[in-house]
Amino acid sequence: MLESLLILLVSAPVENPPAKPIPVQSAVVSLIDDVSLAFGESGIVEKVYVSAGDQIRKGDQLAELNSTDAELEINRVHAELEMAKLKAHNDLNVQLSVKALGLANAELSRAVKANEEFENTVSASEIDRLTLSRDEAELRIEQAKHDLEYTRLQVRLKNVEFDIARRKRERRELKSPIDGVVVKVEHHRGEWAQPDQTFCRIIRTDRVRVEGFVNEADGDVEIGQRVMLSLLSSKTSEPQHFPGKVTFVDPEIDTVTGQYRISAEFENPGGILRAGQRPTLLIVE
Known part of the structure; x- marks a missing residue:
């Protein structure tokens, strides 16, 4: 089979043919994508x-798993989200507090003006009470604004909870x-x-990886170099040839064997190449 592959390489028209194809030892086909899903x-x-x-x-x-409880959870959180949105758009408390402040300011101003025109028309304790009412009205505005901001943060929180509920629902579905x-x-x-x-x-079968070893003495291999794979057909007993490219070269050389590992990838139409097969592999460029 190696002789057949060499004849194929010699007869193939290439602009810069290599001086000598580099053989790959112990080549074996493996899968690129092999996933176990849960x-x-x-x-x-x-x-x-x-x-x-x-x-x-x-x-x-x-x-998919049964999702009845997950759907109910989504509906519950969605309802809470809509309620939070309604509250977040309701600024009536702020408006009422502003009007109350206006009224408190008006009452205090009238009392102060009355005392300016006629001394002691309004007692000092009444002035203090009106001043306190004005101050309380100002604080109620701040409280109303604080409550409104808190409600808007609740909307953000409910949005997150809604996304979590939907993600939990999605995790009950399995997709490739x-x-x-x-x-x-x-x-x-x-x-x-x-x-x-x-x-x-x-598993993915339309593209496979082949790994093997190159003797350091045979030369250097680089990523992107062309490779040719040869495999005997189980139907015709004739070799089938597949072109590919080097995708990995191990930077380390085994001190005992004097070899380094390489990987190449090949298109595999029809799924002819199968994991575990041991083809002949040559670096041809």
């Missing part, structure tokens, strides 16, 4: 939308973070699921 909340599985073997897209809904294939579903409808229990496993 719900963010505990509960009874109410709906399951996928089964093993299903092809899915990123964002597809996989399953990647494009891929469902390879296992661990729970069925009616079963109890917890955040520490895997519900399903999804």
Whole structure:
């Protein structure tokens, strides 16, 4: 198979052919994306939308837990939020306090003016009482403004609580973070699921990674270099070839083997390359 791959490389038209392809030792195919998913909340599985073997897209809904209590919590917090908004837009207490201050100022002014025109028309104790009423009216304005500001902060708090309630509801739904294939579903409808229990496993098959080792004596490999993978077809017994690029080069060399690790990625239409396979791999550029 290595001879076939070398013949393919020699016959391929390239502008700057390498002097010598670099072989990669112990190459093995692995998955780039392999995710095990779990719900963010505990509960009874109410709906399951996928089964093993299903092809899915990123964002597809996989399953959901019973959300009756979560919906009730959202409705409760939403009602409290609307009540807080009504209070936050109600400044009647401020307006009433301002009017009360105006009245207290007017009464005090009349009393002071009366004493200016006719001495001792209004007693000193009455003047003190009117002054106190004026001061109390000023403080009631400050209190009303404080209460209104507190109510507006309550609106912000209820908005946060509403967002939390919705997030809890969302965590009762399971959606795929990647494009891929469902390879296992661990729970069925009616079963109890917890955040520490895997519900399903999804892998991506349209692009794979191949890792292997290069002898230091064979040369240096850099990220971005072209690689060619060869794998015997199980149907025709003929080698199939896949082009790819180096995505990682280990900066350390094993002192015992004199080798360093590299990784390359390959498009995998049809899922021909499978995790665990051991293909032939050459650095060709």
